[in-house]
Amino acid sequence: MGPMDTEYFRPDLAHVHEQAFGFHADNCVGGILDLLAPVRDRGGLVVEIGCGTGLLTRHLVGAGHRVLATDGSPAMLDIARAAVPDAELRQLTLPDDPLPAADAIVGVGHVLNYLTDEDAVWRALSGLAVALRPGGVLAIDLCDLAWNTARRNTPTRGRVTRDWAMITEFVVPRPDRFAFQLAVFTRNEDGSWRRDDERHDLVLLDTAGVPAILRQLGIEATIGDSFGSEQLPPGLVTLVGTRPDP
């Protein structure tokens, strides 16, 4: 077990994520499918990083892609396994678990920003670059330093349903870090409630510098403000690129 098995996205939060956080993948999927069309036409393998409960995965599989969906959290993968039985799923923790060779690498929900520091992000990006085959497509989202500018003084948020409730506090410990402090309440079968707390620390990136790093690894990529025509939250950018055919 790596550290992320116990720290991030444990079962109660995984359940809430599946129920309440599909909007981001739904928003991004149109643009991502357009970018992936050539990969589907040649029957290529799409590797998804940080697939979570499979909220993007189900769209990829539904569109006819061959998908290997990966995540570091066993609880998220358990839900994905039930929700998307046609996807191959694998526990894979970035930055050090190697990715299999891929014709496309995709991921939404700022997966790389969950890593511990910039060094770990660069290691993960280099792993992605190594795994991407010639002609392959890279499409992920990343939190830029601007994420914090847009969220200074964001008030605490709460959501209550019959079976769960979640309170989210937003913490800005320094300009290049952001954290969600989550209190997750889940109704037990006997009607009582249990509580689980998670803190998700994000490392924010000067994303403008990422294409130059990837170029040294043979990937031509650009930072953008959408995968297609969707509107992303402030401070969230796209990294879209390819490994050109030799």
Ligand SMILES: C[S@@+](CC[C@H](N)C(=O)[O-])C[C@H]1O[C@@H](n2cnc3c(N)ncnc32)[C@H](O)[C@@H]1O
């Ligand atoms: C905000 S969620 C997004 C999940 C999914 N992509 C979606 O859009 O619903 C971030 C995901 O990244 C995964 N993750 C965080 N750190 C990771 C790491 N070091 N290696 C692999 N996955 C990680 C989490 O387990 C979680 O499923």
